[in-house]
Structures are given as structure tokens and as C-alpha cells.
Amino acid sequence: MKLGIPAIATGDMFRNISKKDSKFGQEIMKYIKNGELVPDAIVINVLRKRLSRDDCRRGFILDGYPRTIKQAKVLEGLAEINAIILLQVPEWIVIERLSSRRICRTCGEVYNIRFLRPKKKGTCDKCGGVLYQRIDDSPKVIGERLTIYEKNMEPLLAFYNGKVPFIKYSSNSIDTPPGVAVAEILQGLKKLKLS
Numbered sequence: 074m075k076l077g078i079p080a081i082a083t084g085d086m087f088r089n090i091s092k093k094d095s096k097f098g099q100e101i102m103k104y105i106k107n108g109e110l111v112p113d114a115i116v117i118n119v120l121r122k123r124l125s126r127d128d129c130r131r132g133f134i135l136d137g138y139p140r141t142i143k144q145a146k147v148l149e150g151l152a153e154i155n156a157i158i159l160l161q162v163p164e165w166i167v168i169e170r171l172s173s174r175r176i177c178r179t180c181g182e183v184y185n186i187r188f189l190r191p192k193k194k195g196t197c198d199k200c201g202g203v204l205y206q207r208i209d210d211s212p213k214v215i216g217e218r219l220t221i222y223e224k225n226m227e228p229l230l231a232f233y234n235g236k237v238p239f240i241k242y243s244s245n246s247i248d249t250p251p252g253v254a255v256a257e258i259l260q261g262l263k264k265l266k267l268s
């Protein structure tokens with residue numbers, strides 16, 4: 074929100090859909106539970122609808138999309154991509170962070186039982202809601218998610234290489250506060266005259 078444009082996390086969109094007691098919701102839940110990618114046709118459809126909303130007119134940030142070359146090609150037809158923000162973090166940090174993540178069932182606030190603990194164990198500071206662990210944040214599913222992620226990432230980076238400028242941020246420390254990454258990314262955007 075620092076940039077005044079919406080951040081669209083396709084993962085969050087699908088997690089919300091999966092909670093709905095509908096046939097579509099159940100179908101999506103099946104993929105999430107197994108750490109699998111939601112099929113391209115479904116993702117593209119949902120994203121297309123989201124990007125057509127008014128708040129995207131001045132721009133948007135996509136988080137978790139594209140995950141495949143097909144998705145990237147469709148995106149080219151939907152919008153102009155000005156920059157790619159690439160976060161590079163060693164695998165052990167990703168596993169550590171995801172497996173200790175907890176989320177408020179009521180308001181969606183994100184905590185981390187190692188780095189960002191709630192004041193009262195298992196309870197949201199903001200609304201008093203119950204904290205839970207995402208079904209795909211279990212160590213086994215995280216491992217599967219990372220394997221799929223790496224397999225898909227390589228061709229995607231090759232696809233965008235030379236086409237779209239990259240803003241890279243890498244960290245080898247688990248203790249780096251999120252603000253450090255944000256500051257560096259904002260600076261990268263400024264250099265590209267995007268903020």
C-alpha cells in the first residue's frame with residue numbers, strides 16, 4: 074500500500090475460495106492441501122477478473138503470479154509489466170519462516186511464533202481471534218511447494234530475462250527485519266521511475 078496500488082496475492086485469493094462451501098471451493102482445497110499448483114486455466118480466469126476491477130487501473134503488484142510460462146504469456150496480453158521483484162533467500166530460511174507462521178482466523182493478521190510472536194500465545198493481538206497454521210505450511214507440504222517452485226522458476230526467469238527489468242533482493246540472515254527488504258525494493262522502483 075506504500076505505492077497506492079493493490080497488492081494481489083493469488084495464493085490468498087485461492088485460499089479464500091477454498092474456504093467456501095462450494096464445488097469450486099472444494100476443488101481448490103484439494104490442490105492447496107497437496108501443495109500442488111492450481112491449474113493454469115483456473116488461475117488465469119480468476120486473475121483476469123481481478124485485474125479488470127477499477128482499483129487496478131493505476132497499476133498493481135502481483136504476488137505468486139505468474140507461476141508458469143503459460144500464465145506469463147497470458148499476463149502479457151492483460152497488462153504491461155514494468156518490473157519483476159525477485160526475493161532470493163536460502164531454502165532453510167524459507168522453511169523456517171513458513172513452518173513457524175501463524176495466521177488469525179478472524180482478521181488474517183500474520184504472526185510468526187519465532188520472530189513475530191503474539192502477546193498471548195495462540196491469540197491475535199489485534200482482534201483476539203484464534204491463530205492457526207495454514208494447511209500448506211506443514212514441513213512436508215512446504216518441501217513439495219519448494220520443489221515445484223524451483224522447477225517452475227527457472228524457465229520463468231529465462232522468459233523475462235532482457236524483457237523486463239529485475240529488482241533483486243537477497244538475504245542470508247533469518248533475522249533481517251522485513252523493513253530492510255521493503256526499503257531496498259522501493260529504491261529499486263525509484264531507479265526505474267516506478268515510484
Ligand SMILES: [Zn+2]
Nearest residue numbers: 177180197200
Ligand atoms: Zn485477528
